Amino acid sequence: MNQKHQSPYHYVRPEIVSVLTSEKLFTSAEQQPTRYAYAEAMLELGERNPAVVVLDADVSKSIKTNKFAEKFPDRSFNFGIAEQNMMAAAAGMASTGLIPFATTYAVFASMRALDMVRNSIHYPRLNVKIAASHSGITPGPDGVTHQGQEDLSLIRAIAGSTIIAPADPPTAKLAVWAAAEFEGPVYLSFTRDPVPVIFDMDYPFKIGRAVTVRDGTDATIIANRDLVVQSLVAAERLTARGLNVRVIDCHTLKPLDVEAVLKAASETGAIVTAENNIFYGGLGSAVAEVLVENLPIPMKRIGVRDTFAESGPYLELLKRYGLSSEHIAGAVEEVIKRKP
Amino acid sequence: MAQKPMSIEELEKMAAVIRCDIIEMICTAEAGHPGGSLSAADIVTALYFRVMRVDPANPRWPDRDRFILSKGHACPVWYAALAERGYFEKPHLATLRQLDSILQGHPDMNKTPGIDMTAGSLGHGLSAGLGMALSGKMRQKDYHVFVVIGDGESQEGSIWEAAMSGAKWKLDNLTAILDYNNLQNDYAVDETMPIAPVPDKWKAFGWNVVEIDGHNMQDVVDALEGAKSHKGSPTMIIANTIKGKGVSYMENVCEWHGKAPCKEEADQALAELRR
Numbered sequence: 343m344n345q346k347h348q349s350p351y352h353y354v355r356p357e358i359v360s361v362l363t364s365e366k367l368f369t370s371a372e373q374q375p376t377r378y379a380y381a382e383a384m385l386e387l388g389e390r391n392p393a394v395v396v397l398d399a400d401v402s403k404s405i406k407t408n409k410f411a412e413k414f415p416d417r418s419f420n421f422g423i424a425e426q427n428m429m430a431a432a433a434g435m436a437s438t439g440l441i442p443f444a445t446t447y448a449v450f451a452s453m454r455a456l457d458m459v460r461n462s463i464h465y466p467r468l469n470v471k472i473a474a475s476h477s478g479i480t481p482g483p484d485g486v487t488h489q490g491q492e493d494l495s496l497i498r499a500i501a502g503s504t505i506i507a508p509a510d511p512p513t514a515k516l517a518v519w520a521a522a523e524f525e526g527p528v529y530l531s532f533t534r535d536p537v538p539v540i541f542d543m544d545y546p547f548k549i550g551r552a553v554t555v556r557d558g559t560d561a562t563i564i565a566n567r568d569l570v571v572q573s574l575v576a577a578e579r580l581t582a583r584g585l586n587v588r589v590i591d592c593h594t595l596k597p598l599d600v601e602a603v604l605k606a607a608s609e610t611g612a613i614v615t616a617e618n619n620i621f622y623g624g625l626g627s628a629v630a631e632v633l634v635e636n637l638p639i640p641m642k643r644i645g646v647r648d649t650f651a652e653s654g655p656y657l658e659l660l661k662r663y664g665l666s667s668e669h670i671a672g673a674v675e676e677v678i679k680r681k682p
Numbered sequence: 683m684a685q686k687p688m689s690i691e692e693l694e695k696m697a698a699v700i701r702c703d704i705i706e707m708i709c710t711a712e713a714g715h716p717g718g719s720l721s722a723a724d725i726v727t728a729l730y731f732r733v734m735r736v737d738p739a740n741p742r743w744p745d746r747d748r749f750i751l752s753k754g755h756a757c758p759v760w761y762a763a764l765a766e767r768g769y770f771e772k773p774h775l776a777t778l779r780q781l782d783s784i785l786q787g788h789p790d791m792n793k794t795p796g797i798d799m800t801a802g803s804l805g806h807g808l809s810a811g812l813g814m815a816l817s818g819k820m821r822q823k824d825y826h827v828f829v830v831i832g833d834g835e836s837q838e839g840s841i842w843e844a845a846m847s848g849a850k851w852k853l854d855n856l857t858a859i860l861d862y863n864n865l866q867n868d869y870a871v872d873e874t875m876p877i878a879p880v881p882d883k884w885k886a887f888g889w890n891v892v893e894i895d896g897h898n899m900q901d902v903v904d905a906l907e908g909a910k911s912h913k914g915s916p917t918m919i920i921a922n923t924i925k926g927k928g929v930s931y932m933e934n935v936c937e938w939h940g941k942a943p944c945k946e947e948a949d950q951a952l953a954e955l956r957r
Binding site: 395416417419421422424426427428429430431432433434435436437438439440442457458461462465466467 | 744802812846
């Protein structure tokens with residue numbers, strides 16, 4: 343038996359596994375904001391699919407969709423600082439058969455333009471992809487006005503919405519390409535701050551299918567977006583304390599992979615959810631809804647409490663606001679203690 | 683398609699039929715918005731029976747001209763025009779706002795044949811039409827997009843976002859028609875939140891502006907056909923209209939924005955309209 347076979351990790355790059363509990367994870371390991379991975383994915387997608395167009399709202403240089411504009415000038419539309427107009431125009435474009443990727447920051451995509459996102463995109467089920475950077479408190483230094491900590495909850499409340507919050511750059515690309523193939527609105531959530539490249543491109547990405555990225559039997563951490571890596575760190579740390587913890591990358595918040603949640607619940611008997619999003623209505627709520635109706639077991643939610651954050655370095659904000667690997671590990675120990 | 687564009691006289695007669703449909707629909711439904719439906723009736727009639735290139739047998743024909751009633755609450759006028767034009771059978775009109783109806787309280791593009799865009803939340807339709815027009819330009823399609831907006835609706839900031847971008851992209855395949863009846867839900871537009879001077883504003887935003895009597899069918903047709911052939915910029919047709927047009931007791935009366943006539947009132951309205 344080779345060593346790879348014995349590893350509890352799936353699709354996690356070996357060079358990441360080796361630095362999970364080291365300072366090097368966020369210093370020397372390869373990393374990139376997922377917004378840039380989105381922009382790179384769009385360059386490839388633009389080649390493959392002539393129906394794909396990119397709509398910007400004066401943050402194309404921040405998200406790097408200006409590269410798409412350079413490569414496909416006839417298929418790039420900058421609406422200026424007018425997100426409402428951009429979203430409803432995206433709906434009109436989609437009605438003619440185009441696949442618009444409406445690109446802006448999460449706060450504006452999910453709040454400034456929410457009425458358009460609900461009434462003109464989701465209600466008519468138009469094929470618009472909403473690409474939102476600066477989700478959660480990932481725009482650390484920018485402060486509260488640009489920290490989209492509610493977007494996942496708000497979009498999740500819309501009937502028929504599909505929400506993907508990929509963990510790292512490679513899965514962000516896979517998510518973009520899967521969204522383009524999907525018929526109907528998709529909300530894609532990206533980070534402003536860099537996250538490590540955790541996975542290989544052989545990651546089996548399928549919308550609505552959560553992926554077990556670490557095996558374990560004592561408890562399960564179900565995480566999304568930038569807290570997947572924090573969860574992996576937490577699980578690795580917990581091995582030293584004799585705990586064997588499963589980690590699920592629940593990249594699709596909606597539709598939730600109910601089967602994976604219930605399987606983890608029945609096999610490990612305790613669940614922690616981890617999301618860089620307000621505590622209400624996001625991943626923790628979604629998982630709790632499933633468990634409480636089907637298999638109530640000890641559970642704890644990691645998320646932004648009933649508070650706004652503040653400016654600061656991203657990783658320090660995670661620590662300050664209870665979202666770090668230490669917090670996740672603590673929550674795991676707590677739920678395991680509560681197991682009957 | 684398959685129907686000759688109507689003459690002015692025929693259009694006037696059709697507009698009267700559509701106004702009768704509106705009254706009957708809203709009376710039967712016991713709810714709806716008669717005032718703004720009646721004020722837009724001549725514009726919508728001219729579009730569907732003369733100006734627009736459409737095929738009721740193939741409502742999603744990719745090369746069709748598109749219409750959006752951005753002031754979606756006035757959908758009885760849209761439904762009546764679609765029914766009279768043959769998109770669906772007329773008995774559906776009596777099901778407005780009822781359970782299982784294809785005719786929702788506000789327009790739903792997935793329920794009603796011929797509805798090109800879901801509408802109802804104000805300030806969306808011009809942007810949606812702009813998206814359709816951008817798509818047409820990008821793919822060298824020669825369809826034209828017509829959007830009726832309300833004067834009260836023009837208080838929405840997104841209308842002006844769309845105005846800016848229509849000029850930026852020189853969308854001469856996009857025409858907005860302002861149903862300028864000067865009444866909104868609460869009070870007169872000027873009283874609630876003034877939008878004047880409307881022509882100056884749209885000119886300043888870079889649009890080709892035409893001002894007409896929105897109830898003079900010749901004016902309406904000329905303006906719409908002129909807009910279709912205008913080059914280099916989008917057109918705004920400011921149609922001066924009368925809310926409740928054609929029904930004496932509704933004309934210029936704010937309360938008829940969103941109130942259904944009872945049977946007796948409807949009978950009187952129909953008698954006036956059929957005169």
